[in-house]
Amino acid sequence: MTGAEIMYAVGFFVGLFGAIFGVWKYVDGKIGAVRDDLALHKLHIAEHYVSKQGLRETTEQIMAAIGGVKDAVDNMTLRVDRIVENQPQRRTTRAG
Structure with a gap:
């Protein structure tokens, strides 16, 4: 070559x-x-x-939080009822 x-x-x-x-x-x-x-x-x-599983978990968390708020409102209503029930009755007399 x-x-x-x-x-x-x-x-x-x-x-x-x-x-x-x-x-x-x-x-x-x-x-x-x-x-x-x-x-x-x-x-x-x-x-x-979002995945279906993620949406399900988020929905469960939101519903649990709403349940907590509902319980707090229910307890508050019971406390207000007790306060009203424990107030002394006022007697009114008519002068006249």
Whole structure:
């Protein structure tokens, strides 16, 4: 093999490797863009939507809090009733 033939073979393989590398970087860039879009979509879903289990847990917590408020109001009503019942009766007399 002569020097020109060796340079031609080396140039061919370098060009082939460059083309393969270029295609690989292009495909990798597209995959990376899709991965980023998917990550943004997942973040959007996580921020704006709730799972059924999460909604159920939140509803149970809200209902428990409402039950606590109802119990407090009921106890307050009983206390007011006791205060009113324990007040002495006023007797009025008519002068006349």
